[in-house]
Amino acid sequence: MSEISQSRLDKNPLRILDSKDPKDSEILINAPKINEHLSEESKNYFNQVKKLLNDNKIKFFEDPKLVRGLDYYSHTAFEFQTNEDKRQNAILAGGRYDNLISMISSRDIPGVGWAAGIERLMDLISIKDEKSELDKKILFAVQDESYLNNNRILKQIYSLRYNHEVRVSKNIKKLFSYADKNNFNFILLIGEEEIKNKKIILKDLINKNQKIF
Numbered sequence: 001m002s003e004i005s006q007s008r009l010d011k012n013p014l015r016i017l018d019s020k021d022p023k024d025s026e027i028l029i030n031a032p033k034i035n036e037h038l039s040e041e042s043k044n045y046f047n048q049v050k051k052l053l054n055d056n057k058i059k060f061f062e063d064p065k066l067v068r069g070l071d072y073y074s075h076t077a078f079e080f081q082t083n084e085d086k087r088q089n090a091i092l093a094g095g096r097y098d099n100l101i102s103m104i105s106s107r108d109i110p111g112v113g114w115a116a117g118i119e120r121l122m123d124l125i126s127i128k129d130e131k132s133e134l135d136k137k138i139l140f141a142v143q144d145e146s147y148l149n150n151n152r153i154l155k156q157i158y159s160l161r162y163n164h165e166v167r168v169s170k171n172i173k174k175l176f177s178y179a180d181k182n183n184f185n186f187i188l189l190i191g192e193e194e195i196k197n198k199k200i201i202l203k204d205l206i207n208k209n210q211k212i213f
Helices: 003-011 013-018 022-028 040-055 100-104 118-124 152-159 172-181 192-197
Strands: 077-081 090-096 112-116 137-142 163-168 186-190 201-204 209-212
Touching: 003 013, 013 022, 090 118, 112 118, 137 152, 137 172, 152 163, 152 186, 172 186, 186 192
Parallel strands: 137 163, 137 186
Antiparallel strands: 077 090, 090 112, 186 201, 201 209
């Protein structure tokens, strides 16, 4: 193994999986795969994440050697890469850390986070001086995560040139309160009643009127 990997062997052996050293790569071919040692809970969670991605036609591939700061991550870790065939093609990476807050405080708050390389992102985009409707904001609010599976409305929202956010909460009042506090123009709501009746509520939060579709 490379010197760096040897130094990690006792302190953080999982980081060896992320080694770019050619010598380490040969050894890692026969290393145990993380995804072969998941609990049933983690397998079910991961399958649900993949189902949501597939339903929304978001392409992905699984990398058993992907390593983040695994000490505090729970469930999904992810990385966004460009299609360029070069060593440093990752532009954004992160994961879920549902147990982190409870480790450092008395509160138990789930979370997800990421970090991106600003210079790498700037290299990829061309900035045009044009106006869009991005000053309008839509909150897509649902009472249960299962309502997002294969959801055609969600796909339509993705195609709009509006700022949008998806939020899940059993508490309808909290969803409306969040929309008000964060200056959303519209809220699209699917709750238990809407699922039963195959309807969706669109509320204009500025003009205070709503339609049911």
